[in-house]
Amino acid sequence: MAARAAATYSIGSPSVSTKPNLRQQIKPTTLNLHHPLRCFSGLKAVTDILCESEASFLGKESNAALVQTFAQKRHGHISQYRFNPKASCYKVAILGAAGGIGQPLSLLIKMSPLVSEINLYDIANVQEITADLSYCNTPAQVVGFTGSSELADSLKGVDVVVILAGVPPKPGMTWDDLFNTNASIVKSLIEAVADNCPEAFVHIITNPMNSMVPLAAEVLRQKGVYDPKKLFGVTTLDVVRANTFVARKKNLRLIDADVPVVGGHAGITILPLLSKTRPSVSFTNEEVEELTVRIQNAGTEVVEAKAGEGSATLSIAYAAARFVESSLRALDGDADVYECAYVESNLTELPFFASRVKLGKKGVEALIHSDLQRLTAYEAKALEALMPELKASIDKGVAFVQKQPVTA
Ligand SMILES: NC(=O)C1=CN([C@@H]2O[C@H](COP(=O)(O)OP(=O)(O)OC[C@H]3O[C@@H](n4cnc5c(N)ncnc54)[C@H](O)[C@@H]3O)[C@@H](O)[C@H]2O)C=CC1
Numbered sequence: 001m002a003a004r005a006a007a008t009y010s011i012g013s014p015s016v017s018t019k020p021n022l023r024q025q026i027k028p029t030t031l032n033l034h035h036p037l038r039c040f041s042g043l044k045a046v047t048d049i050l051c052e053s054e055a056s057f058l059g060k061e062s063n064a065a066l067v068q069t070f071a072q073k074r075h076g077h078i079s080q081y082r083f084n085p086k087a088s089c090y091k092v093a094i095l096g097a098a099g100g101i102g103q104p105l106s107l108l109i110k111m112s113p114l115v116s117e118i119n120l121y122d123i124a125n126v127q128e129i130t131a132d133l134s135y136c137n138t139p140a141q142v143v144g145f146t147g148s149s150e151l152a153d154s155l156k157g158v159d160v161v162v163i164l165a166g167v168p169p170k171p172g173m174t175w176d177d178l179f180n181t182n183a184s185i186v187k188s189l190i191e192a193v194a195d196n197c198p199e200a201f202v203h204i205i206t207n208p209m210n211s212m213v214p215l216a217a218e219v220l221r222q223k224g225v226y227d228p229k230k231l232f233g234v235t236t237l238d239v240v241r242a243n244t245f246v247a248r249k250k251n252l253r254l255i256d257a258d259v260p261v262v263g264g265h266a267g268i269t270i271l272p273l274l275s276k277t278r279p280s281v282s283f284t285n286e287e288v289e290e291l292t293v294r295i296q297n298a299g300t301e302v303v304e305a306k307a308g309e310g311s312a313t314l315s316i317a318y319a320a321a322r323f324v325e326s327s328l329r330a331l332d333g334d335a336d337v338y339e340c341a342y343v344e345s346n347l348t349e350l351p352f353f354a355s356r357v358k359l360g361k362k363g364v365e366a367l368i369h370s371d372l373q374r375l376t377a378y379e380a381k382a383l384e385a386l387m388p389e390l391k392a393s394i395d396k397g398v399a400f401v402q403k404q405p406v407t408a
């Protein structure tokens, strides 16, 4: 979807965009984009600065890490993607915005220089969050939508939709329990996406993600608008955890560690390919076993630590924001954006599989198969072991929609 060239930024004033019947109108101060605004860096607007990787809400260091670890070096140089605010006005919708992940994710996205509007949607009231967030003097306008009657409006014209509506697990809950509650929520939200913004990038976070992405694909297919290049299961948290744990173990700088994680996003379907860690490091067999299990169980660690109060929220908000940022950069023309994601895939015999992908303006431009070559014996065995579980999760998601077909 094309960027909005005619958009204006609102700087230094509340940027809430309200619907007249819900709240008082607060008119943003608008800044003509011909103004030499070159960079909106974190919390402070900076004018007339050449803006490369600094143009990120992730901050200069984190963003440098992203560029270093994901950019393909061409002719020995990292490509210089230049943020151009005239062409960088994207609209993001967050479905499930009032929840534990939705709130910090909304804040992080509000800090992105690439975003002109954030639509916050939830069945719970989002008006307090909308007002609160709107006082941050960053460019994006914040608009709240509460309840199913406002869902369609929250999706009109959006470039990226992030779906995190649904319940998180409690200790002792199975993936089946979670599926039974969340499947119908995701199905109805995706039906609305198909009707209102079929060309948007769709990021799915709601668990069990291994089933929710195939479920969403089937809904979109039945609606006649499925574009496999634009549907993503967000597995960035697994990569973030793998990078953190490996960097600590091997005394790498956190920003240098880059571990591809493939498969899916649950238990043994999460397969960190430690042999493909960059920079190259060696691991003992014990270290491989310990790190792999730690990465696979990190979600459960948080669920247990929260003792019934939900699952990871802050780290997934960070990871999801990174994936949104990467998608927006790809939409904005950065030719060197690579992330791991759970997508329709032909890298294995399964129709959906997480791997590193190259992102472009139209979504997935390429699946990176090289990570799956020359696996260690441990990785090859783990890959074989995860396939039946991942296949069952995929089949479950598709079957759910086939039993309850979508309305035309
Ligand atoms: N993919 C990943 O890496 C991760 C996924 N998750 C998953 O993300 C999901 C959300 O987790 P939290 O934010 O912690 O849960 P939460 O319970 O704090 O928030 C969920 C929000 O969804 C809203 N909601 C429920 N039904 C809705 C509907 N039909 N339409 C719109 N909004 C609706 C609720 O009102 C609530 O505000 C869970 O399924 C969790 O398991 C959590 C952590 C990591």
Ligand SMILES: O=C([O-])CC(=O)C(=O)O
Residues within 6 Å of the ligand: 168, 169, 207, 237, 298, 299, 300, 302, 311, 312
């Ligand atoms: O199951 C959950 O909601 C938590 C989760 O995915 C994770 O922390 O990786």
